[in-house]
Amino acid sequence: xxxxxxxxxxxxxxxxxxxxxxxxxxxxxxxxxxxxxxxxxxxxxxxxxxxxxxxxxxxxxxxxxxxxxxxxxxxxxxxxxxxxxxxxxxxxxxxxxxxxxxxxxxxxxxxxxxxxxxxxxxxxxxxxxxxxxxxxxxxxxxxxxxxxxxxxxxxxxxxxxxxxxxxxxxxxxxxxxxxxxxxxxxxxxxxxxxxxxxxxxxxxxxxxxxxxxxxxxxxxxxxxxxxxxxxxxxxxxxxxxxxxxxxxxxxxxxxxxxxxxxxxxxx
Amino acid sequence: xxxxxxxxxxxxxxxxxxxxxxxxxxxxxxxxxxxxxxxxxxxxxxxxxxxxxxxxxxxxxxxxxxxxxxxxxxxxxxxxxxxxxxxxxxxxxxxxxxxxxxxxxxxxxxxxxxxxxxxxxxxxx
Numbered sequence: 001x002x003x004x005x006x007x008x009x010x011x012x013x014x015x016x017x018x019x020x021x022x023x024x025x026x027x028x029x030x031x032x033x034x035x036x037x038x039x040x041x042x043x044x045x046x047x048x049x050x051x052x053x054x055x056x057x058x059x060x061x062x063x064x065x066x067x068x069x070x071x072x073x074x075x076x077x078x079x080x081x082x083x084x085x086x087x088x089x090x091x092x093x094x095x096x097x098x099x100x101x102x103x104x105x106x107x108x109x110x111x112x113x114x115x116x117x118x119x120x121x122x123x124x125x126x127x128x129x130x131x132x133x134x135x136x137x138x139x140x141x142x143x144x145x146x147x148x149x150x151x152x153x154x155x156x157x158x159x160x161x162x163x164x165x166x167x168x169x170x171x172x173x174x175x176x177x178x179x180x181x182x183x184x185x186x187x188x189x190x191x192x193x194x195x196x197x198x199x200x201x202x203x204x205x206x207x208x209x210x211x212x213x214x215x216x217x218x219x220x221x222x223x224x225x226x227x228x229x230x231x232x233x234x235x236x237x238x239x240x241x242x243x244x245x246x247x248x249x250x251x252x253x254x255x256x257x258x259x260x261x262x263x264x265x266x267x
Numbered sequence: 268x269x270x271x272x273x274x275x276x277x278x279x280x281x282x283x284x285x286x287x288x289x290x291x292x293x294x295x296x297x298x299x300x301x302x303x304x305x306x307x308x309x310x311x312x313x314x315x316x317x318x319x320x321x322x323x324x325x326x327x328x329x330x331x332x333x334x335x336x337x338x339x340x341x342x343x344x345x346x347x348x349x350x351x352x353x354x355x356x357x358x359x360x361x362x363x364x365x366x367x368x369x370x371x372x373x374x375x376x377x378x379x380x381x382x383x384x385x386x387x388x389x390x391x392x
Binding site for chain 1: 277278281327353354372373374375376
């Protein structure tokens with residue numbers, strides 16, 4: 001009985017949390033205003049033409065292409081750099097503890113506080129208004145470094161020692177031993193870096209200069225300035241922006257959960 | 268991970284299904300996007316109206332611009348060959364009478380479409 005009650009409570013909470021998403025989806029497939037009163041729980045005369053409007057009325061394919069390229073660069077950078085950094089932090093070296101404390105302290109600094117130095121560094125490298133420049137601040141993230149570190153810490157030392165005795169160097173140990181045993185951490189890195197990059201608004205807003213380099217969140221802001229009353233198209237755009245991130249999350253969901261909890265029960 | 272396991276994993280199947288769907292849709296669009304738009308103009312009694320002017324306007328964010336005009340044949344039929352929009356309005360005129368503007372929404376730019384419901388001129392036509 002208690003189990004059923006708990007289940008019912010969880011279902012009720014899920015319904016409450018999913019209600020805004022349902023409302024966005026419902027508005028996207030109708031021509032209703034989101035504030036229409038009295039509200040209709042079910043879509044009235046549903047149709048998909050709002051998605052067609054979004055595709056053609058703004059350069060949606062261009063924004064989509066830019067977002068995909070930037071997210072792929074960010075995901076690749078996260079996998080390579082975070083795996084190397086996470087593995088380095090599992091090895092003994094002088095000042096390791098200080099480096100870990102320094103990295104953890106840096107997570108307290110909001111990105112907005114570092115945006116001017118980040119801009120100046122990107123400009124110095126000549127990467128303003130480029131895909132690499134758009135992905136640069138997300139090429140490595142501290143949270144993801146520690147996800148890899150926790151996963152690598154859970155690998156038995158004897159396995160690494162055996163690999164060393166067999167003559168493998170550190171990079172090959174990382175590639176051949178650590179990463180194949182850390183697929184949940186890889187999935188978590190992919191999901192988090194993809195979603196952070198996909199939803200990033202402030203950084204692309206600052207460093208893009210040409211409309212051709214804008215990403216989907218910037219396109220959404222631009223679309224908002226055009227479409228104040230045609231809410232159906234606006235929310236169709238929202239759904240089109242949300243869908244890829246949701247798809248990536250759903251595909252890697254189970255590994256993502258395992259990746260976040262790896263190391264929690266070490267010992 | 269073996270190739271067999273990779274091929275049946277959702278990380279392979281989902282992108283492949285999406286790519287196949289996108290490719291299929293693009294092939295369909297390519298075969299059906301000649302910009303051909305046809306329909307009929309009738310009077311209040313339902314009789315075909317020959318030599319009526321049909322105006323095709325294209326919708327933008329806030330504007331509506333006339334793009335083309337054509338005339339109906341003896342059977343009241345009209346045809347546009349070069350529509351390149353997905354959101355258009357059609358209006359028929361004959362003498363001083365005009366039909367209500369009909370909005371036509373297409374699934375892609377230049378979709379070939381025969382409009383089932385005729386443009387209907389008011390009784391004074």
